[in-house]
Amino acid sequence: MAQVLEFKLPDLGEGLTEAEIVRWLVEVGDVVAIDQPVVEVETAKAMVEVPCPYGGVVTARFGEEGSELPVGAPLLTVAVGATDASSAAPGDDGAAAEEPSGGSGSGSGNVLVGYGTGAPAARRRRIRPERNTASAAPAAPAVVSAPSRPAPVAVGEVNGRQGPVAVVSPLVRRLARQHEIDLRGLTGSGPDGLILRADVDSAIRQAGQATEAATRTAARPEARTAAEPVAAETSTIQVGAATQATAERIPLRGVRGAVADKLSRSRSEIPDATCWVDADATELMAARAAMNAASGPSGGPKVSVLALLARICTAALARYPELNSTVDTAAREIVRLPGVHLGFAAQTERGLVVPVVRDAHTRNAESIGAEIARLTELARTGKLSPAQLTGGTFTLNNYGVFGVDGSTPIINHPEAAMLGVGRIMPKPWVHHGELAVRQVVQLSLTFDHRVCDGGTAGGFLRYVADCVEQPAVLLRTL
Structure with missing residues (x-):
């Protein structure tokens, strides 16, 4: 059996x-x-x-x-x-x-x-x-x-008979409550009459259509007598109902919902502050071009600007470990983390995701670049696992790819800092006492003010800017 x-x-x-x-x-x-x-x-x-x-x-x-x-x-x-x-x-x-x-x-x-x-x-x-x-x-x-x-939401008369309302999902029950839908009046389309989300969505649409139809009927002159006064308050309610019926509601779920929850938690729990600086990236771009030229046509993958910035971040975190930490609010302790798991923001069709390069502090620029390329491809095809999207200790956000110069990043909770990078573009710059056109980038650091003060944050950002302006500075830590 x-x-x-x-x-x-x-x-x-x-x-x-x-x-x-x-x-x-x-x-x-x-x-x-x-x-x-x-x-x-x-x-x-x-x-x-x-x-x-x-x-x-x-x-x-x-x-x-x-x-x-x-x-x-x-x-x-x-x-x-x-x-x-x-x-x-x-x-x-x-x-x-x-x-x-x-x-x-x-x-x-x-x-x-x-x-x-x-x-x-x-x-x-x-x-x-x-x-x-x-x-x-x-x-x-x-x-x-x-x-x-899970227990049914209610017991009552369903389609002419007494019995439990066939609802399993608490999400369906919550959606019905939000829109004042009586589940006892619905016939489920699922197995054994189970009421699904599609059934509740259909009932919401029907209720909206009924409200809109009633509004149109009430607005017609022939629907009321000439002696019947029309209060301004009634007209306001009718207009509001019509507006509500045509408004588009987009559920905050999936990636969008997760991003909303994490950003809201970050802003509500972390006392963040932001500092920024403009840096002359001309020498960094020249160094990248020389690296890729030295590798030759078949010398392996090219080193990206993001990979170089990531390597600079790991060197800066070695000098300023306060920013590679998290806060245990229950114990009221700052937890400094032993290794750098570097997250980087990637925009995909599903929304913003942050893949994590594990043990970035043990990698060189070429290794970090290869891992970023691999994770980016997985992100674009929607094949990243939850483990590849969690556990980061510091995040690098290159929003310059969207053609903007600067931003104030929101910390990726529960991390302590995020470095934002704007677009690199030609700008007037004083170089060796003379005005010249140089490749300039704006760097923004948002940090948790509980883990450090402005001096530490400023020192970290200044070291990153110095490495961008003079890549030879980075050789001291290699």
Whole structure:
């Protein structure tokens, strides 16, 4: 006899509490192997494939593509331990589960994203059960699960009968409350009448259309008598309702939501200050050109300006370790970190992300450049893992690529500082006592005033500017 095991959305780590279903990789009736990816989800940090810890036949899926699920919500159910086509079924019809080799149906337990056993996935096979309309359907197998599904939101009359409101996701309940949608009046489009986010979104649109139609009707002259006074207050409410109906609302979720939360937390918790300086980058650009020319046509990848600035940052942090730290607010302690994990801001189609170059303090400019190029390509294709987007100790933000000269960076919480770099462009500059056209860049440092004072921050920024203006200064630390 088969058992039906429920697989819930696992804890994806790094404080992530929800994920959006991007693409299902299996269908109901498919045979899956232990640790086979079954769904592709998008978190606030990355696009990842979720492996299932059970081997067997998929009997149900929960959530449509494009919907959000909280951690702990059911993803799918798998019939495990079936030996023939009549022992387990999607929807109680009897579908057999092929037991993966070496598996007993207990699952691998490796439900964290990216931490499967790596066993080859079995070829998916759709099993179509035979239906016997002359006899009663077999009893549904018992569902074996860890904690049960979240409690329904309310109990009341649903479509003419008493019972619980079929809502699993707390996100759906919250959305309904925000827009004053009565869930007891909705018919769910999910399995067993489950109310999905799409159902609530549809109800919100219908309510908006009804409000707009009522506003148009009330505004027509024939809708009221000539003797009926029209108060200015009523007109104001009608105009406001019409405006609200046409306003576009964009949910703060995914990458955009994560960025909003982190920046808000940074500004609310960190007493930041910013200092900046203009630097003559002419010699740095000349040194970069000489490095790349010396490597020759086939001498390896070119060294980028960002790689040189990153190497300068690691040298500056060695001199001013106060800025490579974080603050433990609970213990009221400054924690100076032993190594530099350098984050760099990268703009992608999914939004702003900050990949991290691990152990940047042990790398030279060429190694840092190669790692930046690798991580940037992963960011553009949406293949960065959460581990590659976390753990930074200092961030370098090159906003000059957007054609702007300066900015006041917001610290990437819980770090203590961020260096911003504007565009490098020809400007009038006094060089050796004479006016000349030089390649000038503005450098901005935002720092946590709890970890250091202005003297330390100014010393760090001045050292970076000196290395930009005279790259030979950097040779002292190499």
